[in-house]
Amino acid sequence: MKVKQNHTAADPARIQQILETVMDPEVPVLSVMDLGIVRQILLPEDGGVEVIITPTYTGCPAMDVISMSIKVALLQQGYSPVKITTVLSPAWTTDWITVKGKQQLKAYGIAPPLPSHSVCTPALFQQEEAIQCPQCNSYNTVMISRFGSTACKALYRCNNCQEPFDYFKCH
Numbered sequence: 001m002k003v004k005q006n007h008t009a010a011d012p013a014r015i016q017q018i019l020e021t022v023m024d025p026e027v028p029v030l031s032v033m034d035l036g037i038v039r040q041i042l043l044p045e046d047g048g049v050e051v052i053i054t055p056t057y058t059g060c061p062a063m064d065v066i067s068m069s070i071k072v073a074l075l076q077q078g079y080s081p082v083k084i085t086t087v088l089s090p091a092w093t094t095d096w097i098t099v100k101g102k103q104q105l106k107a108y109g110i111a112p113p114l115p116s117h118s119v120c121t122p123a124l125f126q127q128e129e130a131i132q133c134p135q136c137n138s139y140n141t142v143m144i145s146r147f148g149s150t151a152c153k154a155l156y157r158c159n160n161c162q163e164p165f166d167y168f169k170c171h
Helices: 012-019 063-076 099-108 122-126
Strands: 038-042 049-053 082-086 141-145 153-158 164-168
Touching: 012 038, 012 049, 012 063, 049 063, 063 082
Parallel strands: 049 082
Antiparallel strands: 038 049, 141 153, 153 164
């Protein structure tokens, strides 16, 4: 790892640009910014940077890699010291994924999450959501398993094109 020797002035816009290049290791088309896990960028008086992140779910195995990737990316651009702080509240929700991120998920072959319901009723829990196939755009799909390639995804199959695909579950 090559670290710049000069100290870079703390510029929140530049820091955000750098974080746009840090990709989620489980879904490498999503930056940590598009995923919505970066909650805040702080500029402490010591001249460093503190990045506040929220995991997609408690115990997400990718968070250690993401934290280290953020730290390395900022150090390589001359920011020092770098502190990564994880907060669990408020809990992350798929509503925090950017529009660009949802488009990138679909282009990658993963059905993006549907908007969360603002009011939950028992009837909603009984219904299966109509998930659009990211390959052919059909809604004629069926859930194969509540868990896909990772715990935050479900496995679906399109009845039209017969392709299996992951769906990034709402939560």
